[in-house]
Each structure stands twice: as structure tokens, then as C-alpha cells.
Amino acid sequence: MSKIETVDLNVYYRNGSVHGLKNVHMKIDANKITALIGPSGCGKTTFLRALNRMNELKGARTTGKVLIDGRNIYDPKEDVIQLRKKVGMVFQQPNPFPMSIYDNIAYGPRIHGQKNRHMDSVVEESLKKAALWDEVADRLDENALGFSGGQQQRLCIARALAVNPEIILLDEPCSALDPISTARIEELLQELKREYTIVIVTHNMQQAARVSDYTAFFYMGELLECGKTSRIFERPDDKRTEDYITGRYG
Amino acid sequence: MRIETEEKLVTAGLSATALISVIVLFIVVLYILLNGIGAINPEFLLEAPYRFEYGGIFPQIIGSLCLIGVCMLFAIPLGLASAIYLAEYAPDNRITSSVRFFVECLAGVPSIVIGLFGLAFLVYYLGIGVSMLSGGLALGFMILPWTVRASEEAIKTVPQAYREASLALGVTKWKTIRHVVLKSAYPGIITGVLLGMGKAIGETAVVLLTAGSGLESFLPRSLRDPVASLPVYVYMLATQGHTPDALSRAFGASLVLIAIFLAISVVALLLRNRYVKKMGRGR
Amino acid sequence: MKVRKEYLDALEKLKKDTLKMGELSQIAAKNAIDALFNHDKALASKLIEENSVIDRIEFDIENQCMRLLALQQPMAGDLRLIGTCLKIITDFDRISDLAGDIAEIVLQIADEPYAKPLIDVPRISEITQGMLTDCLEAFATQKIEKLQDFSERDDMVDGLFGQIRRELVAIMIENPRTITSASHLIFIALHQERTADHACNVASRIVYMVTGKRKKLG
Numbered sequence: 001m002s003k004i005e006t007v008d009l010n011v012y013y014r015n016g017s018v019h020g021l022k023n024v025h026m027k028i029d030a031n032k033i034t035a036l037i038g039p040s041g042c043g044k045t046t047f048l049r050a051l052n053r054m055n056e057l058k059g060a061r062t063t064g065k066v067l068i069d070g071r072n073i074y075d076p077k078e079d080v081i082q083l084r085k086k087v088g089m090v091f092q093q094p095n096p097f098p099m100s101i102y103d104n105i106a107y108g109p110r111i112h113g114q115k116n117r118h119m120d121s122v123v124e125e126s127l128k129k130a131a132l133w134d135e136v137a138d139r140l141d142e143n144a145l146g147f148s149g150g151q152q153q154r155l156c157i158a159r160a161l162a163v164n165p166e167i168i169l170l171d172e173p174c175s176a177l178d179p180i181s182t183a184r185i186e187e188l189l190q191e192l193k194r195e196y197t198i199v200i201v202t203h204n205m206q207q208a209a210r211v212s213d214y215t216a217f218f219y220m221g222e223l224l225e226c227g228k229t230s231r232i233f234e235r236p237d238d239k240r241t242e243d244y245i246t247g248r249y250g
Numbered sequence: 251m252r253i254e255t256e257e258k259l260v261t262a263g264l265s266a267t268a269l270i271s272v273i274v275l276f277i278v279v280l281y282i283l284l285n286g287i288g289a290i291n292p293e294f295l296l297e298a299p300y301r302f303e304y305g306g307i308f309p310q311i312i313g314s315l316c317l318i319g320v321c322m323l324f325a326i327p328l329g330l331a332s333a334i335y336l337a338e339y340a341p342d343n344r345i346t347s348s349v350r351f352f353v354e355c356l357a358g359v360p361s362i363v364i365g366l367f368g369l370a371f372l373v374y375y376l377g378i379g380v381s382m383l384s385g386g387l388a389l390g391f392m393i394l395p396w397t398v399r400a401s402e403e404a405i406k407t408v409p410q411a412y413r414e415a416s417l418a419l420g421v422t423k424w425k426t427i428r429h430v431v432l433k434s435a436y437p438g439i440i441t442g443v444l445l446g447m448g449k450a451i452g453e454t455a456v457v458l459l460t461a462g463s464g465l466e467s468f469l470p471r472s473l474r475d476p477v478a479s480l481p482v483y484v485y486m487l488a489t490q491g492h493t494p495d496a497l498s499r500a501f502g503a504s505l506v507l508i509a510i511f512l513a514i515s516v517v518a519l520l521l522r523n524r525y526v527k528k529m530g531r532g533r
Numbered sequence: 534m535k536v537r538k539e540y541l542d543a544l545e546k547l548k549k550d551t552l553k554m555g556e557l558s559q560i561a562a563k564n565a566i567d568a569l570f571n572h573d574k575a576l577a578s579k580l581i582e583e584n585s586v587i588d589r590i591e592f593d594i595e596n597q598c599m600r601l602l603a604l605q606q607p608m609a610g611d612l613r614l615i616g617t618c619l620k621i622i623t624d625f626d627r628i629s630d631l632a633g634d635i636a637e638i639v640l641q642i643a644d645e646p647y648a649k650p651l652i653d654v655p656r657i658s659e660i661t662q663g664m665l666t667d668c669l670e671a672f673a674t675q676k677i678e679k680l681q682d683f684s685e686r687d688d689m690v691d692g693l694f695g696q697i698r699r700e701l702v703a704i705m706i707e708n709p710r711t712i713t714s715a716s717h718l719i720f721i722a723l724h725q726e727r728t729a730d731h732a733c734n735v736a737s738r739i740v741y742m743v744t745g746k747r748k749k750l751g
Contacts, residue, residue: 091411163419206606235610236609246610247540249536
């Protein structure tokens with residue numbers, strides 16, 4: 001059973017006037033990195049946000065099913081809060097809270113009831129998993145906003161890890177970062193996939209090629225092609241995929 | 251060459267106007283200081299007025315503080331709650347815009363009208379009588395638009411990214427507001443509160459009609475008691491004072507009023523700045 | 534506005550230049566056999582000179598490929614094209630070298646009658662020329678139907694080579710004084726057989742370029 005499976009997924013927003021995602025059927029394997037690529041406005045971010053029901057915040061209407069571990073997360077009986085603990089998200093612009101590093105990471109666990117006496121180890125473990133511990137261990141009480149973009153983004157990853165998700169969604173996480181920070185985060189993702197399932201939206205084709213195991217190409221709200229990254233970038237089936245990958249699109 | 255001189259002229263002109271604003275402020279404060287400092291002495295500050303032109307203004311000081319207290323107790327929670335509703339929960343439709351519009355209109359109501367409303371509604375209709383409660387509530391009505399507006403602006407300034415990050419961690423909307431949005435918005439909210447307080451502390455018409463004649467020589471013992479207040483006392487002295495130093499006493503009371511306001515502002519701003527710094531520290 | 538105009542133009546140039554190199558090596562192979570057939574030492578010398586031109590073109594194409602890889606991050610079909618060009622220029626280079634080797638032999642033996650009349654050598658040349666023409670056409674048009682029977686054609690070349698060798702060996706046994714000139718002819722036939730093998734390599738590479746799948750031809 002795939003970790004994530006979408007069945008007939010459709011997303012409408014602006015009161016149904018925009019059909020953002022059309023009949024998407026896709027399977028995402030556990031402990032792999034799946035990249036979502038496609039031109040602007042093709043629906044890849046909408047798809048990503050459908051996986052943790054963040055589209056609802058913009059008033060979108062979703063039909064079809066999104067199964068995570070076999071359970072449809074859009075079932076009215078399902079708890080959105082639990083879902084978002086299980087499925088974490090990292091955004092395009094690093095967005096740490098205007099608090100200390102410690103408080104940023106402790107934020108999620110504290111709200112979910114984590115006791116304060118074990119908090120130190122939770123914070124340390126999360127920062128270590130995000131490859132940030134060595135750099136900030138002695139600066140945990142400094143305001144997060146004073147750190148570099150790359151560090152802030154890793155902090156956001158650590159913050160997401162602190163609530164023990166199983167799946168991590170990343171929406172163009174490196175687009176605001178310099179090449180070295182980007183490389184570190186890509187390296188980090190390779191480590192993280194051992195424990196987590198990772199889905200990443202990226203505009204950067206080379207990043208998708210470097211980092212992911214599977215690649216899905218979205219175009220005008222539809223999933224055109226999905227497969228092993230090595231195959232997609234060497235010989236895609238669909239001409240539109242080939243045009244996009246080789247830069248002929250546009 | 252023309253562009254350079256234009257730049258220089260504009261810079262000079264703008265600096266001049268800024269300077270004028272500062273100078274005006276200084277003149278006013280200095281004038282009050284010079285005219286009022288003569289009346290300031292321990293008796294003045296700590297005793298009750300005697301036949302309204304003699305003695306001290308202690309009850310007036312306490313009265314003003316009490317009125318501000320009641321006013322804030324009413325206006326801050328209500329203003330903040332309204333602001334949270336408008337900024338975070340209200341749907342983006344005509345009804346919401348109308349609500350905002352009405353709140354803004356309230357800001358345009360002349361203070362004497364609010365005072366009259368307070369008199370008719372709070373004092374007579376509800377029967378609370380001329381009292382600290384009526385005065386405080388009426389003042390609260392008056393400054394409500396400022397607390398609502400400033401709080402709403404402060405909340406809106408909090409980047410949407412924070413909310414998204416919090417929600418994506420599985421935190422509910424209300425907890426997000428409490429722990430992230432409000433915490434970030436506090437400095438702006440405090441500024442709004444100070445603005446409102448500044449208006450309220452010097453408000454004469456409203457207080458005159460709802461809180462007391464200003465000449466009370468006793469301290470209030472309960473909310474239903476009438477209270478004295480500094481602005482009304484100044485008004486009384488200035489218009490009905492006979493003694494030679496009535497005017498200087500009026501200036502003295504004004505000075506005390508300004509001093510109280512400045513003191514509260516400074517304390518509030520210091521607390522705000524310390525809070526802002528603290529947001530970056532602490533486990 | 535065409536996107537990536539510079540890149541697309543560079544790809545077109547690469548295709549054109551590779552095609553040109555292929556044509557030049559095909560001509561060299563033909564000229565070598567013509568020179569042999571007509572005892573034409575002048576043609577043979579000219580061929581040997583022109584080989585250095587082909588070598589320079591190979592370097593240039595290789596540079597073009599490396600630059601495209603380094604600077605343009607080509608993917609999918611473009612990547613396969615560049616990889617294919619890099620490999621088939623080696624084969625073209627070998628084909629022209631083999632033609633040069635034949636030309637060298639021609640310079641040595643053209644002044645005398647040959648050990649036997651040339652029947653099978655021209656036949657092999659015909660088949661090989663056909664293979665090269667089909668390769669170049671497939672490269673230009675991306676249509677690979679004509680490449681499907683290369684294995685059979687290569688087998689025919691191998692067969693003809695075997696025949697030539699047997700005949701010449703028989704002649705050498707019968708008349709030992711023909712050994713020198715006969716062995717020259719055997720080498721020429723061997724070079725032709727190698728040329729056909731290289732044509733098969735090129736065909737395999739072009740099939741990969743077009744379909745993305747690897748198929749050994751020949």
C-alpha cells in the first residue's frame with residue numbers, strides 16, 4: 001500500500017470558478033523523495049497543500065479522496081489537527097516565529113502537551129535531525145530572525161520535525177536560498193528520507209533531478225506523467241513533459 | 251544644478267516644518283511648566299481642595315486615575331476582542347465592512363455628544379448616576395474606535411506566514427491567535443491603547459457630564475460614587491476661579507495631568523520595548 | 534520570442550556538424566575503394582590529407598558537446614543527442630582512419646596488377662555505403678526504420694569478407710609469389726569489414742538517441 005494515494009482528486013477555488021486540480025490519481029511511496037514539477041500555475045502547490053488540507057484555509061473545495069496509510073483524510077470524521085501533526089510542511093520563504101530558536105521548536109510540542117522537563121531533549125534532537133544543532137547549540141535563546149536564510153529554513157524543518165510527523169511536505173524550500181544552503185538542505189533531505197516520506201515542489205529542474213527518487217509532472221491542473229526520476233529525465237513518455245524539461249515550454 | 255538645489259530646498263523645508271512641530275510642542279509644555287510649577291508643592295499634591303480654590307488636588311489625581319482605570323477595563327478587552335474578530339474571523343463581506351465603518355463613525359462623534367449620551371443613558375436611564383462607573387464607561391465608548399482600530403492594524407500586520415506555519419504544525423486557529431498572532435501584535439496594541447488613554451485622560455466634556463463636577467474633595471469609595479478629575483478641575487478654575495492664583499493652580503493641575511500621562515506612557519513604552527526584546531530570548 | 538534560442542541554435546549546429554563529419558567519413562570510405570579500383574594514387578593521397586580535416590572536426594564537435602553539457606544542463610532528448618554525438622564521432626573518426634589505411638595500401642600496390650580481380654570488394658563497399666547513408670538519414674530525420682536490418686547487412690559483409698579471404702588464401706597457396714599483393718587485399722577487406730562494424734555501432738547509438746532504449750545492432 002502506498003503511503004499516500006490520491007483518487008480522483010479535484011480542487012476548486014474562488015467559489016468553484018477555478019478548477020485547480022483535475023482528476024489526479026497518484027501514488028507516493030514511503031521513505032522516498034517525490035518531486036512535483038511543472039510550470040507556474042500548473043497545480044503542483046495546490047496538490048501539495050491538498051495533502052495536509054491547507055487548501056481549506058483559502059476556501060477551496062476538494063472532491064475525491066486522499067488516502068494516507070489507507071485512510072481518507074477528507075472524511076468528515078478525520079481530525080485535521082492530528083493530520084497536520086502527521087504531515088508537516090515547510091514553506092518557500094523561511095518563516096520562523098519571532099521567538100528564540102528554542103521557543104520556535106518547542107512551540108508545537110508545547111501546544112500538543114509535551115512536558116517541559118523533556119523539552120530540552122526534544123529541541124536538541126530536532127535540531128540534530130535538521131543538521132542545525134552544531135551551529136546553534138550555544139545560541140538557542142537568540143531570536144530566530146537574526147539567523148541566515150539557510151539556517152532559518154533548517155530551523156523550520158526542525159520545527160516541523162519536533163511534532164513527529166511521518167510525512168514532510170516542502171514547497172520550493174530552497175528558492176529563497178543561496179547555492180550552498182540549497183546543497184545542504186538537499187543533503188539533509190537525503191538523510192531524512194530514511195525516516196520520513198518526503199514530497200517536494202520545485203521549480204528547479206536540476207534540483208528535482210538531483211534530489212528525488214520519483215518525479216511527477218503537472219500541467220494545467222493535471223498530472224501528466226509520474227515515474228522514476230532517472231527515467232523521466234532521460235526519456236519521458238509525454239512530449240509535453242519533454243518540452244518542459246528541455247526548456248522548450250514557453 | 252537645478253536638481254541639486256531642488257533637493258536641498260526640499261530637505262531644508264521639510265526639516266523646518268518638523269522643527270516647527272517640535273518647537274510648538276516645546277512652547278506649550280514649557281509655558282505650562284513655567285506657569286504651573288509655582289503651584290506645585292506637597293500640599294497641592296496630597297491634600298483635598300478646600301472651597302475648590304484652595305488646598306490640594308489629590309482627589310482629582312486619584313479620580314482621573316480611577317476613570318482611566320475603568321475606561322481601560324472596558325475598552326481594552328472589548329476593543330481587542332472586536333479587533334480579533336474583525337481581523338481573523340469575520341468573512342470578507344459587506345456586513346463586515348459595515349461594522350468597521352460604524353466603528354470608525356463612532357470616532358467622529360464629538361465628545362460632548364458622547365457625554366450627553368452618557369448622561370442620558372448611563373446616568374439617568376440605567377440609573378447609575380453621576381459616578382466613576384458612568385464616567386469610565388462613557389470614556390470607554392469614546393476611545394473604543396482607537397483600541398479597535400489600532401489592535402486590528404497590529405493584528406493585520408502580523409505576517410500571514412506565521413499563521414500558516416502554526417496551522418501546519420497542527421495548532422488550532424484560536425491557539426495560533428493566542429500564542430503567535432497576539433504575541434506579535436502586542437507592541438502595536440499597546441501603542442493603540444496609549445493613544446486612547448491619551449485622549450481619555452484629558453477628556454473634559456464627557457467627564458463633566460457623567461463623572462462629577464470636578465470639585466469633589468473626597469476620594470471615591472465605590473464605583474457608584476462621583477469622582478473628581480483633573481481636566482474638569484482645570485476647567486472650573488479657569489472659568490470660575492476668583493483668587494489671584496486660580497490660574498496658576500489651573501496650570502499646576504494641567505502640569506500634573508501631563509506628568510501623569512507622560513509617566514504612564516513611558517512606563518508602557520518601556521514595558522513594550524522590554525517585551526519586544528524578550529521575544530528574542532528565553533526558554 | 535523563442536526560449537533558449539542560443540541553446541537551440543547550438544544544438545542545431547551540433548547536429549549539422551556531426552552529420553557533416555559522418556558524410557565526410559562516408560566519402561572517404563568510398564574514395565578509398567574508388568582509388569583502389571581505378572589504381573588512382575592521386576585520389577589516395579588526397580584522401581589521406583583530408584583525414585586531418587576530419588580529425589579537427591571531431592575535436593570541435595567534442596568541444597561543442599562538453600560546453601553544452603557544462604553550461605546548459607540538457608535533459609531527455611537533448612541529453613541523448615549530445616551523448617550520441619560524442620560517441621558516433623569516434624566511430625566516424627575510425628571509419629575515416631580505416632579509409633586512410635586503405636589509401637596507404639593503394640599507394641603501395643596501385644602500380645601493379647592486383648592479385649585477383651575486384652568483385653567482392655566493391656560489393657562490400659556498396660553495402661557499407663548503404664549502411665552509412667541510412668545512418669546519416671536516420672540521424673537527420675529521427676526515423677529509424679531503415680536501421681532495423683543492420684544485423685543482416687553486417688552478416689552479409691562478414692560473409693563476403695570470409696569469401697575474399699578464402700579465395701585469396703587459395704591464390705597464395707597456389708602461387709607463393711602473390712603473397713605480398715594478396716595479403717594487402719586481405720587487409721583492405723578487413724578494413725572494410727571493420728568499417729561495417731562501426732556503421733552498426735553508429736546505428737545502435739542512433740536508435741538509443743531516438744527511442745531511449747538500447748539495442749545492439751550487428
